[in-house]
Amino acid sequence: xxxxxxxxxxxxxxDYGPSHPLKTFRLKLTYELIKAYGLLSIPHTRLVKPxxxxxxxxxxxxxxxxxxILKSANSxxxxxxxxxxxxxxxxxxxxxxxFDWSRLVAGASLQAAEMVDCGEVETAFNIxxxxxxxxxxxxxxxxxxxxxxIAIMSLLKKGRRVAYIDIDAHHGDGxxxxxxxxNKVLTISLHETGKALFPGTGFEYETGKGEGQGYxxxxxxxxxxxxxIFTYAFNEVVAPLVNKFRPDIVVSQLGVDSFSTDPLxxxxxxxxxxxxxxxxxxxxxxxxxxxxxxxxxxxxxxKAWTLAWGIMNGVDVPDEIPPDFLLQYPMEGFRSxxxxxxxxxxxxxxxxxxxxxxxRVVGYLRSRxx
Numbered sequence: 001x002x003x004x005x006x007x008x009x010x011x012x013x014x015d016y017g018p019s020h021p022l023k024t025f026r027l028k029l030t031y032e033l034i035k036a037y038g039l040l041s042i043p044h045t046r047l048v049k050p051x052x053x054x055x056x057x058x059x060x061x062x063x064x065x066x067x068x069i070l071k072s073a074n075s076x077x078x079x080x081x082x083x084x085x086x087x088x089x090x091x092x093x094x095x096x097x098x099f100d101w102s103r104l105v106a107g108a109s110l111q112a113a114e115m116v117d118c119g120e121v122e123t124a125f126n127i128x129x130x131x132x133x134x135x136x137x138x139x140x141x142x143x144x145x146x147x148x149x150i151a152i153m154s155l156l157k158k159g160r161r162v163a164y165i166d167i168d169a170h171h172g173d174g175x176x177x178x179x180x181x182x183n184k185v186l187t188i189s190l191h192e193t194g195k196a197l198f199p200g201t202g203f204e205y206e207t208g209k210g211e212g213q214g215y216x217x218x219x220x221x222x223x224x225x226x227x228x229i230f231t232y233a234f235n236e237v238v239a240p241l242v243n244k245f246r247p248d249i250v251v252s253q254l255g256v257d258s259f260s261t262d263p264l265x266x267x268x269x270x271x272x273x274x275x276x277x278x279x280x281x282x283x284x285x286x287x288x289x290x291x292x293x294x295x296x297x298x299x300x301x302x303k304a305w306t307l308a309w310g311i312m313n314g315v316d317v318p319d320e321i322p323p324d325f326l327l328q329y330p331m332e333g334f335r336s337x338x339x340x341x342x343x344x345x346x347x348x349x350x351x352x353x354x355x356x357x358x359x360r361v362v363g364y365l366r367s368r369x370x
Contacts, residue, residue: 002044003312004115006108006126007031014101017093021264022142024101026298029329030127033302034309036325042313046121050108050128052100053150057110060153061146061178066137070144074099086139102145105129109147109291113154116249116287123288123312127305130253130293132172133199141170141198148291149178152251156184163247164188165238165281167274168255168293169265171202171218175253181212186245188238190230192258192267193220204361207368214369217241219361222354223266226346227273229358230258234277236362240370242284250285254278255293256304260344261333264296271307271340278308288312299333300341307339 011027034040040047058067069087072079076096078088086092105128112124132148133141152162152175164179166172166189179185194200208216219233242250260268282288290312295301310317319339326334346354 001314002046002121002123004046004048004112004121004124005034005040005309006048006050006112006124006128008049008104010104011128014095014097016095016142020093021296023296023298026295026301027128027292029298029302030305032329033306033321033325036322037306037317039306039309039313039315039317042315045313048111048115050104050111050126052103053107053110057150057154058103058106058145061136061149063137070099070102085137091142092139092144098144105131106145106147106150109151109289110154112289113151113249113251116289117155117158117160123282123290125290125309125312127292129291130168130255132166132168132253132293133170133174135174135177140174143174146174146178148172148175148251148253151289152179152185155249160248161245162186163242163245163250164252165242165250166190166253166255166293167258167277168253169258169262169267170197170255170294171199171220172253173199173201176202176206176216176218179212180208180216181210183211183215186215186217186241186247188217188219188241190219190221190233190238192225192265193222195220196223197265204364217365217369219358219365221267222357224268224346224350225354225358226268226344226351227270227276228345229354230269230273231276233358233362234280237365239280239284244370247286249287249289250281251289251291252281252285253291253293254305254308255295256301257294257296259297259300259304259341261297261300261341262295264294268344268346270342270344271304272343274304275307275311278311282311297333299331303333303339303341
């Protein structure tokens with residue numbers, strides 16, 4: 001087993017603004033917690049400092065005129081016409097270093113894909129990545145460059161078959177759109193239904209078009225869905241689809257805004273369900289590029305991705321958070337001193353209604369895609 005973890009203190013240099021929910025500090029917090037557990041010192045593990053992606057890599061997906069707008073906005077001053085490209089709204093602010101930040105994230109995902117593809121490591125984890133909403137020429141949902149698409153494009157150039165698995169609370173719309181007509185990429189997204197959450201897409205009937213028909217799968221989950229519903233949907237649909245597709249490489253987006261503690265969404269996962277699914281992704285992945293994603297409770301982001309990194313390395317991470325870390329980061333989310341949260345489960349009539357809806361979606365997908 002060989003793994004690579006991507007991190008740079010440069011991630012923390014960039015700031016979406018004091019009122020914006022996406023805090024780049026969560027990346028530093030994750031790195032520090034992983035380091036406190038000694039998980040960057042275990043055998044066959046590498047810590048890799050990312051480099052920025054070249055513009056030629058970016059235009060494998062994004063339009064050049066859009067790249068020019070992002071370059072102009074890098075100064076932190078909004079430029080004329082920026083709104084047409086999705087810049088300047090509450091979700092996608094113009095801030096100093098916007099383009100540098102986006103290139104650094106994309107560069108890390110490209111490096112991760114390259115290291116896994118060439119056999120240098122079996123698994124690579126870029127916690128800064130997974131910015132899955134950016135479109136060809138438009139910023140969306142806190143995302144300016146779509147690093148999952150850029151990384152997958154680099155693998156397609158080498159003739160690889162790629163399965164993309166997205167467990168963020170929000171539908172991975174940008175990635176789906178990029179490969180909706182392709183039979184070389186299987187895109188799967190488990191997310192809160194678009195009837196209740198941005199971006200309002202990702203319904204079960206979105207299954208691809210043309211050559212891509214049958215290569216896009218969406219599992220919209222009702223608000224307040226818990227671990228049991230999440231893991232049931234994954235096991236019934238995701239694992240069989242990936243095994244049928246037989247990818248060379250799996251790229252996953254491990255967003256953790258689906259937890260009950262997250263302030264922006266309505267799902268109710270806990271670390272138990274999250275870890276069960278991450279273990280399953282590892283099991284079905286011949287080689288694995290793991291990306292971060294959403295997560296707006298910063299302490300929970302650090303805890304969940306620390307557990308994920310442990311799984312990637314076959315380590316059962318102790319539940320007691322190292323005391324030195326707690327002294328350095330005396331935050332509300334670490335007050336219990338435990339890495340894992342309490343298991344959560346819905347009950348009663350509400351649970352039965354949710355279960356029936358998800359069983360309907362699962363039945364629909366199994367009858368059409370499996």
